Amino acid sequence: MNTNVTQQAIIIGTYSQRMLVRTIHGDISFAKIKGKKIQPVCGDQVEISPIPNESDWLINKINPRKNELTRNNYSHKREVLAANITMIAVVVSDPPKPDWFIVDRYIGAAESMGVKACIICNKTDLNWENEQYKKTINTYRSIGYPVIHCSAEIQSNLDKILVHLKNETAIFVGQSGVGKSSIINQISRNSNQLTQEISRKKNEGRHTTVNSNILDLDNGGKVMDSPGVRDYSPIIDSAYKVVGSFVEIEAEGLKCKFNNCSHAKEQNCAVKEAVHNERIDPRRYESYKRLLNIIQKNNHKRY
Ligand SMILES: Nc1nc2c(ncn2[C@@H]2O[C@H](COP(=O)(O)OP(=O)(O)O)[C@@H](O)[C@H]2O)c(=O)[nH]1
Ligand SMILES: [Mg+2]
Numbered sequence: 001m002n003t004n005v006t007q008q009a010i011i012i013g014t015y016s017q018r019m020l021v022r023t024i025h026g027d028i029s030f031a032k033i034k035g036k037k038i039q040p041v042c043g044d045q046v047e048i049s050p051i052p053n054e055s056d057w058l059i060n061k062i063n064p065r066k067n068e069l070t071r072n073n074y075s076h077k078r079e080v081l082a083a084n085i086t087m088i089a090v091v092v093s094d095p096p097k098p099d100w101f102i103v104d105r106y107i108g109a110a111e112s113m114g115v116k117a118c119i120i121c122n123k124t125d126l127n128w129e130n131e132q133y134k135k136t137i138n139t140y141r142s143i144g145y146p147v148i149h150c151s152a153e154i155q156s157n158l159d160k161i162l163v164h165l166k167n168e169t170a171i172f173v174g175q176s177g178v179g180k181s182s183i184i185n186q187i188s189r190n191s192n193q194l195t196q197e198i199s200r201k202k203n204e205g206r207h208t209t210v211n212s213n214i215l216d217l218d219n220g221g222k223v224m225d226s227p228g229v230r231d232y233s234p235i236i237d238s239a240y241k242v243v244g245s246f247v248e249i250e251a252e253g254l255k256c257k258f259n260n261c262s263h264a265k266e267q268n269c270a271v272k273e274a275v276h277n278e279r280i281d282p283r284r285y286e287s288y289k290r291l292l293n294i295i296q297k298n299n300h301k302r303y
């Protein structure tokens with residue numbers, strides 16, 4: 001690599017102290033922030049420059065992000081998990097028992113970021129999908145989200161996942177234990193040298209804890225794992241965005257009497273009518289109201 005000049009690169013791994021970057025020429029190396037008040041995350045496009053007498057590079061700045069996936073961390077601070085993604089893949093299974101509100105929130109985050117969303121039902125080898133689950137999953141399908149059933153354990157249907165990931169930069173999200181890492185391990189196992197290069201580099205940095213990384217797939221797709229945390233809570237900070245997070249509610253809401261209808265307490269609400277007729281899934285509507293409540297409470301606290 002030309003080590004004399006500033007280069008454009010993408011963050012492909014973050015560790016406690018350093019970051020793994022890949023330049024636009026495909027070279028992979030470690031880089032650090034060093035006193036700079038910037039916090040790059042996986043997917044960030046950055047500008048790096050060489051540090052004299054060191055193999056690590058210095059990250060000078062983060063280019064403007066197309067989007068950010070955020071959540072509130074344990075101390076209720078906004079934390080960015082990834083940037084510049086094009087798809088959120090929500091993984092569910094049983095065990096752990098699915099929490100569909102979390103699924104709705106992730107799908108909602110995808111909508112508010114303007115990126116694609118799909119649902120991956122893992123662990124089909126356990127035959128976990130009873131009628132109730134099937135009904136819930138069909139609701140997502142009918143709203144327009146692709147649903148893929150697979151098993152990382154017996155390597156079933158993983159090629160279908162790859163089809164959806166083609167040329168996307170996808171982050172795998174979902175409750176801890178659903179099999180995100182297992183699926184990613186399987187689908188990236190035979191991937192190109194770049195992935196192997198990354199694992200080699202990662203071993204060099206074995207004294208640092210890996211926080212997240214992006215793996216390249218042979219079909220031009222990129223996948224990012226995400227840590228399993230219990231209280232996944234993508235930030236949707238306004239009531240307006242809550243409506244936009246539920247596409248079927250947003251569409252039906254166009255027919256409401258008041259154009260600022262919150263579809264909660266108002267009379268003559270087309271959404272409530274549609275829920276009554278079950279054209280909108282009542283469970284999704286409950287998720288909508290629950291999220292609306294949370295956002296209104298948060299906003300109340302803030303101002
Ligand atoms: N039966 C079964 N177990 C799986 C499958 N995929 C993952 N697991 C198991 O589920 C557990 C959690 O998997 P992991 O990939 O760590 O989940 P993550 O927390 O979402 O990354 C591990 O014990 C895996 O072996 C699957 O398709 N079938
Ligand atoms: Mg994992």
Ligand SMILES: [Zn+2]
Nearest residue numbers: 256261263269
């Ligand atoms: Zn309404």
